[in-house]
Amino acid sequence: MKGCRMPGCQRFASRHWALVDVCYHCFDNIQAETQRFYAKRIKASERTLYKQIQNIRGKAQ
């Protein structure tokens, strides 16, 4: 089984976010952050989880 790619997370990956393997816990966190962004409660610069995903994708490609 694959592990979650989010930094510091030791859970098994059971889902994907933007083609990155993540666990259900990180998936929920990223989804919540994305919803806060689209609801204009946070700025693009505050999407820290999304930036981590982009970093991980950048290393994989």
Ligand SMILES: [Zn+2]
């Ligand atoms: Zn995780």
